[in-house]
Amino acid sequence: MNEGTPAIIAEGLTKRFQSFTAVDRLDLRIDRGEIIGFIGPNGAGKSTTIRMLCGLLRPSAGRASVAGFDVEHEPESVREHIGYMSQKFSLYGDLTVRENLRFFGGIYRVPRQQFAERMRFAVAMAGLQGREDALVRTLAGGWKQRLALGCAILHRPPILFLDEPTSGVEPEARRRFWDLIHDLAAEGVTILVSTHYMDEAEYCNRIALIDRGRLVAMGTPGELRGHRLGGDLFEIACAPLGAAVQLLSGTPGVVEAAIFGDKLHVVLGAGGTSAADLPRLLTAHGIEARLPRPISPNLEDVFVQLVSGKQEERAAP
Amino acid sequence: MTAEVNDVAIRAQGLSKSFGAVQAVRAAEFTVSRGEIFGLVGPDGAGKTTIMRMLAGVLRPDAGGILVDGVDVGAEAERAKLRLSYMPQRFGLYEDLTVAENIFFYGELFSVPRKERLARSTELLDAAGMSPFRRRLAGQLSGGMKQKLGLVCALIHTPQVLLLDEPTTGVDPVSRRDFWAILYNLRESGVTILLSTAYMDEAERCSRLALLHGGQIRYCDTPARLKQAMPGALFAIASPTPRALRTAVAGQPGVLGVLLMGDRVHVRVDDPARRLPELRDLLAGLGVPDGAILATEPGIEDVFVALLGQEAPT
Numbered sequence: 001m002n003e004g005t006p007a008i009i010a011e012g013l014t015k016r017f018q019s020f021t022a023v024d025r026l027d028l029r030i031d032r033g034e035i036i037g038f039i040g041p042n043g044a045g046k047s048t049t050i051r052m053l054c055g056l057l058r059p060s061a062g063r064a065s066v067a068g069f070d071v072e073h074e075p076e077s078v079r080e081h082i083g084y085m086s087q088k089f090s091l092y093g094d095l096t097v098r099e100n101l102r103f104f105g106g107i108y109r110v111p112r113q114q115f116a117e118r119m120r121f122a123v124a125m126a127g128l129q130g131r132e133d134a135l136v137r138t139l140a141g142g143w144k145q146r147l148a149l150g151c152a153i154l155h156r157p158p159i160l161f162l163d164e165p166t167s168g169v170e171p172e173a174r175r176r177f178w179d180l181i182h183d184l185a186a187e188g189v190t191i192l193v194s195t196h197y198m199d200e201a202e203y204c205n206r207i208a209l210i211d212r213g214r215l216v217a218m219g220t221p222g223e224l225r226g227h228r229l230g231g232d233l234f235e236i237a238c239a240p241l242g243a244a245v246q247l248l249s250g251t252p253g254v255v256e257a258a259i260f261g262d263k264l265h266v267v268l269g270a271g272g273t274s275a276a277d278l279p280r281l282l283t284a285h286g287i288e289a290r291l292p293r294p295i296s297p298n299l300e301d302v303f304v305q306l307v308s309g310k311q312e313e314r315a316a317p
Numbered sequence: 318m319t320a321e322v323n324d325v326a327i328r329a330q331g332l333s334k335s336f337g338a339v340q341a342v343r344a345a346e347f348t349v350s351r352g353e354i355f356g357l358v359g360p361d362g363a364g365k366t367t368i369m370r371m372l373a374g375v376l377r378p379d380a381g382g383i384l385v386d387g388v389d390v391g392a393e394a395e396r397a398k399l400r401l402s403y404m405p406q407r408f409g410l411y412e413d414l415t416v417a418e419n420i421f422f423y424g425e426l427f428s429v430p431r432k433e434r435l436a437r438s439t440e441l442l443d444a445a446g447m448s449p450f451r452r453r454l455a456g457q458l459s460g461g462m463k464q465k466l467g468l469v470c471a472l473i474h475t476p477q478v479l480l481l482d483e484p485t486t487g488v489d490p491v492s493r494r495d496f497w498a499i500l501y502n503l504r505e506s507g508v509t510i511l512l513s514t515a516y517m518d519e520a521e522r523c524s525r526l527a528l529l530h531g532g533q534i535r536y537c538d539t540p541a542r543l544k545q546a547m548p549g550a551l552f553a554i555a556s557p558t559p560r561a562l563r564t565a566v567a568g569q570p571g572v573l574g575v576l577l578m579g580d581r582v583h584v585r586v587d588d589p590a591r592r593l594p595e596l597r598d599l600l601a602g603l604g605v606p607d608g609a610i611l612a613t614e615p616g617i618e619d620v621f622v623a624l625l626g627q628e629a630p631t
Contacts, residue, residue, distance in 0.1 A: 041489040042460035087487070141361040168406075168486040170360045170515050171618050172625075175577070182560060196489050197516070199618075202579025221579060242501030258494050259501065261521035262540065300490050300518075307491055 005068050007032045007159050007190035008053060012062030015048050015213075022048040024213035025062065030192065030206075032158070035185050037204030038194035041307055045213040046194045050161050053192070054084050067159055080109075083152035087164040091148055093137030097128055100136055101151060108155035122150030125180060142173025149180060153189075160184065162193040166200065178203050198299040207299075211307045227302045231255045231269040238264060238282055238289035247285055248278075258304065265301060266292065325384070326351045326478050326509035327372065332381035334367050341367040343532040344381070349511055349525075351477075354504055357513040358520050358621065359529030365513040366406070368529075369482050372511065373403035386477045399427070402476035406483050408467035412456030416447065419455050420470055427474035434473065441469045445499060461492025468499065479503065481512035485519065497522060517618040526617070530625045540617055547620045549573045550589035552596065553613035554582045556605060565603055571595070574623055583619055 008030040015023040023045040030036050038046050051057040053066055055075030064071045067081035091100050101119050110118055123129055126146035128139075136144060145165060152160065162181075166174045178200065185191055185205075193204070201207050202221050209217040209224070217224060238244045241259050248257035248264070253272010258265050268275060275292045282289035297305075327349040334342045342364040349355045357365045370376035372383055374394040383390040386400040410419055417438070424434035442448045445465045450458065455466060464484055471479065485493045497519070500510055512523075520526055521540050528536040528543070536543060556562045562582050567575045571592045574585040586592035589612065597607050615623075 039489075041491055042462075042487075044489075164487065168483060168515055171517055172360060172622060178577075196487065196493075198490060199517075199579065203577070240501070240505055242498065242505045245498060245501070259497055259522065261518060303490050304494065 006030055007034070008064070008066050008192065010049075010053070010062065010064040013049065013052060013059055013064050014061040015045075015052060015057065016060040021213050023052065023059075026210070026213070026215055028064075028208065028215070028218075030190060032190050033185055033188045034206060035181060035191045035193065035204045037201040037207040038192055038210065039196070039198075039201050039207060039303065040194075040210040040216075044210045044307075046210060047163055048213075049210070050084075050163050050192065050194065053078075054082055054161055055079050056084075080155075081157055081159060083155070083157040083160045085148050085152040085160075085162045085165050087167050091136045091144060091151065094135060096133050096135055097123065097126075097139075097147060098132040100147065101154065104151035105154050110154050118154050118156075122147075122154060126150045127176075140173075141169050142176065145169055145173065145177060146180065149177070153184070158189060160189055160191045160193075162191065164194050164196065166195060166197065174200065198303065201299050209303065209306060216306050217302075221299060224299060224302050225297055227297070227306070229255070229267045229297055229301060229305050231267040232275075233295055233297050233301060234266045234268060234275050234278070234292040235260070235295045236264050236266060236278055236282075236289060236292040237262070238287050240287065243285070244282055244287050244289070247282065247287065251281065256305065260300075265295075267301075267305070324350050326353070326386060327355075327511060328384040329368070329372065330382050332368065332371060332383065333379050334364075334371060334376065335379055340532050342371070342378075345532075345534050347527055347534060347537055349509055351509050352504055352507055353524045354500060354510045354512070354522065356520050356523030356526045357511070357529060358515075358517075358526055358617075359625065363529035364532040365529055366482055367532075369403065369480050369511070369513065370405075373401065373480050374398060375403070399474065400476055401478040401480060402471040402474070403480040404467050404471045404482065404484060406486065408464075408470070410455045410463060410467060410470070413454060415452050415454055416442075416458070416466055417451040419466060420473060423470040424473045429474050437473055437475065438469070441472055444502065445469055446495065459492075461488045461495070464488055464492070464496060465499070468496070472503075477508060479508055479510045479512075481510065483513050483515060486515060493519070517616065517621065520617045520621075528621065528624055536624055543617070543620050543624075544615045547585075547615050547623045549585045549587050549623070551613050551615045551619060552584045552586065552589070552593070553578070553611050554584060554596075554600065554605065555580060555609045555611075556582060562600070562603065562605065565599065566596070569595070569599060574619075576619060576622060583613070583615075585615075585619065585623060 006029050010026050010028040013026040040046055052059050053064055055071045055078040058072060066078045069077040071078050101122055105115050166177055181191055206220055207224055244264055245257050248254045251273055253269050255267040255269045278292050279289040325348055329345055329347050332342055332345040359365055371378050374390045374397055385397050388397040390397040420438045447465060485496055514520055525539050527534045559577055559580055559582050563575050563577055566572055566584050571587045573587055576583040596610055
């Protein structure tokens, strides 16, 4: 792959399972060294897209190239140039740290003379020095996760696909993991990572929001936060919150009302209920309320706005 | 006294559990009032799941006692089970049964009379927005829907106390909001909820939190008071290069902690009056304007990291 070629290109990429379209005419252009956050509801097509880009699943239509290789016609070459880490980490619990690394080193055909150095690097990256002979199942989640990342990059792939790598991992360990991702990106590795944590999406250079197989929005976190919510966003402290949401959801002029931490986020459209009316309306229904204050939307507000409303159950393939 | 007993949904006293040489839970004590949403947070291996399993009566404590809704879980496990419901991380849904069949099965398991079962399941499915999917196989539901179905099954016998172990892990933000809306409605109908979570925004939604580390409850209070208990004061610094900023600030005198928060860096200092001018001087050299440094309220994640510090490998 020469310097100027995008690391990942998808054009009209589509995957159908019988009558169900999991990925629908997806276009992507991702440059070298970018960190792309892949976010969307469960069943939106994130994993299916990642599997197609890894050459593990044949597209039904459209095309994609990864590291300059066509995913449909050159899947072997694609796989030599990528690392892939799934949500389940895919480590062997009854093997030691060293044995897992050796196993993945074999799969990825790491040359024998380079293996010792690569393994040292992976162990150091995971913070597992001195624990090379520990059984993997005895490690806490954060360590397993960093080891899985170490295994996925033993062959120094220029492109990395991470499918919900931090699911269920506690905050401190997630931060350490993201530091590693940024270190890799700084070395020029391109990373596509799916996540349900909106705080993690903030750490990406660009975010691709996908819903029902379609790319709904793509841009930097700042660009996405600037997305119009269909009204102005206010934060209001009130109690009980559940009753407040029910009341406001049925109130004219309220575009969206949702619990956020111990407060409500309320989107007010033009011409309906005004922010100044909210406390009176709530207290009239026995709900304690403070004064609302205008806030700028965060990524979760934007996410919910872009995918809700049209959300109905979709079957996972 | 009577009033107090009636208000207490869960009481754990001196709860301890070891597995071999590992002390998973050490002398844990807490009381959860009726109608609370009580959160357990802490690093992996801190003892959250072990505590929850002991509360549910599926794991016997080595020492200590548990009252759930006034019933001693150790002495009267069967009676306690009627009052509580436990949804483990991997809730046992039958993927080759439909939504309705799964609910029916759990109704049978908890000996809910047939007539009541039907009415209750209709009500719960409506509340969860799942009525249109009653004939769908559980295996064909999305992650968020599966969790909602697990919750419906766990609620079929109208428990007073609900124990949820990381109920929203791997669930997208929209489905998590739906899930929490259901929890708030349950709470307002008097159900007490104890849950563990790895999402800090969810921790923020709890009425009280227990921060666990190494099998011990280190702190237990409302999110607001935990924030007040955080040592030092917090500044948020906006920067186009937050990582470089973090490196520059870390290790400076008086800096207790530095956290990356998207395009901002949270810097915790011992003495804000003294450190603000120092930070300004330091950051001016890096082209960060004074106005980019703002005093800010801590989030639960700041508190979590400040109070619990670094993790240990196992």
